[in-house]
Amino acid sequence: MAYLIRSFDWSSTPVGPVERWPASLKTSTSLILQSPIPMVMLWGEEGVMIYNDGYSVIGGHRHPALLGSNVRDAWPEARDFNDHVMRTGLAGKTLAYRDQEFVLHRKGYPERVWLDLDYSPVLDETGTPAGVIAIVIETTERVIAERRNREEFQRLQNLFSQAPTFMVMLSGPEHRFELVNPEYRKLIGPRDVLGLPVADALPEVAEQGFVELLDHVFQSGEAVNRTSQRVLLRRTEGGVLEERFVDFVYQPIREDGGTVTQIFVQGSDVTDRVRAEIHQKLLINELNHRVKNTLASIQSIVTQTLRGVETKEEAAKAISLRIMALSRAHDVLTRENWEGADLRAVVESSLEAFQVAGRDAIRIGGPDLRVGPHAAISLALALHELATNATKYGALSSPSGNVDVSWSVGPHSEFRMSWTETGGPPVTPSDRRGFGSRLILKVLPLELRGVAHIEYAPSGVVFTLDTSLEAVSDKASGAAS
Incomplete structure (x- = not known):
């Protein structure tokens, strides 16, 4: 650039021949030529451009035509910006910009660039601003890299957040x-x-x-x-x-x-998953336990039934009916996930098959009460036996007979269930103790930690079970399983 400045015909510019340059202009020119930092001097009102080698790189394809040209004409795409710079600098003021964005035609096409710019006035011998010196640092690569980094960081942040x-x-x-x-x-x-x-x-x-x-x-x-x-x-x-x-x-x-x-x-x-797995294991263990209990119940039903019958047909029918009673109780409990059942639902499902068409032969009443799985099965089997006996010999064998099934809870959590038959043929106690009798009078009170009583009144059979609310809720200490 020193060579180009010395060989340039400055007489064709407002600056005039080099030999007529004022000392301030020569000194400023020497200063910018020796600087490794890109610098350009804009001299006079026109802003005649004198720059160093560093700035020639920034000028791109417009170099060396920029040398000696008026800055407003040299960079028409930034005319308003440079006009503001000249007016400010010649007024004795400074300007500074960081990462200032421009669209410049340095390579024959529009290009977005970013520059750090510092402008200071150049004073002549009288101390009057005669030009402007600009330090120009291109930051395009850094700005683009930072923007890419920010965009990448934002993308990662979005992924992180989402x-x-x-x-x-x-x-x-x-x-x-x-x-x-x-x-x-x-x-x-x-x-x-x-x-x-x-x-x-x-x-x-x-x-x-x-x-x-x-x-x-x-x-x-x-x-x-x-x-x-x-x-x-x-x-x-x-x-x-x-x-x-x-x-x-x-x-x-x-x-x-x-x-x-x-x-x-x-x-x-994964709390929900782990708890589901734990619950599944508990269910499997519970299922295994209940299957064993169910098989034991069926085994007991079969064994006890066979002891009290005389023919295969009678045995098959009795076993089938009792297992169906057990199955209906299981259905009620399955709907409740084996966490207990509504007592009314247990009673109704157990006696549904014994209802007489056209009239309410079996009347059911009692407060809303939930019973445990063990109590539900025990009560269902007992009710089945009572209904079977009533159908064969008692109130349900007569077209006018009725059965009242009720339960109550006392002030001290006493639980009572009653089975009362009326309107049937006269009944008398039998010396024969079959499976049903043993179930309702011995097994049921034993299972529910209570006392059972049956009375053969002239009007019909009356059966009562007295125990505790705790027992029918499967919470009694030592309850059978």
């Missing part, structure tokens, strides 16, 4: 929370943990050994995976500890030298 799993970035040996996504906040509750060490932000977690596990990962550089890990979290301030189950990985993050500087935590809250 991830269906919880994610956390911990930094330093104290494991300070650097990044936390919404799923993690959902896990730990509304606590502001950013910037805090894990031990301070989640003290209950530290007490369960998780900080020691983080220390191990940070020091050894080895990742740690856990599946269905139980953790107790105080998800509200002053609240109780809540049990959660999580799958997670602690992944060490290394710098270029290989030193661990951060730990990335990623995982899922």
Whole structure:
């Protein structure tokens, strides 16, 4: 540029021949030529351009035509900007811009560029501003790189925030929370943990050994995976500890030298899954238990029935009816997931097959009450035996006979169920003790920790069971299973 300036015909410009340049212009020109920083001087009202080698690179294909031209004409796409610069600089003021964006035609096509610009007035011998010196640093590559980094970071932030799993970035040996996504906040509750060490932000977690596990990962550089890990979290301030189950990985993050500087935590809250698995295991165990009990009940029904019958046909019919009674009780309990049943539903299902068409031969009444699975089956089998006997010999064998089934709860949680027959043929006690009699008078009170009584009144059979509300709820101590 020194060579080009010396050989340029300055007499064709407002600046005039070099030999007539004022000392201030020569000094300023010498200053910018010796600077490694891109600089341009805009002299006079026209802003005649004199620049150094650094600025020639910024000029691109417009160099060397820029030399000696008026700045407003040299960069027509930035005319208004440069006009403002000249007016400000010649008024003795400075200007500074950082990452100023322009669209310049440096290569024959419009190009977006970013520049750092510093403008200062150049004073002549009288101290009057005669021109403007500009330091011009192109920052295009840096700006584009930063924008790309920001966009990439924002993209990662969006992925981080929208991830269906919880994610956390911990930094330093104290494991300070650097990044936390919404799923993690959902896990730990509304606590502001950013910037805090894990031990301070989640003290209950530290007490369960998780900080020691983080220390191990940070020091050894080895990742740690856990599946269905139980953790107790105080998800509200002053609240109780809540049990959660999580799958997670602690992944060490290394710098270029290989030193661990951060730990990335990623995982899922699998509490619902784990609890479902636990519940499933309990159900399977319960099912196994109930199947064994059911088989034992059927075995007992078959054995006891065979002792009291004379023909195969009678045995087959009795066994079939009793197993059907057991099945109906199971149906009621299955609808309630074997967590108990409504007593009225148990009674109705047990006696449904014995109702007489066209009239309410069996009347049912009592308060709303839930009974346990064990009590439900025991009562269903007993009611079946009472109804079978009433159909053969009692009130249900007569077109005008009736049965009243009722239950009540006393002031001290006493439970009573009554079976009262009326309108049937006269009944008399029998010396024969079959399966039904043994079931209602011995097995039932034994199973429900109560007392059973049967009376053969002239009007019909009256059967009562007295026990406790606790017993029929399957809560009695030592209740059979």
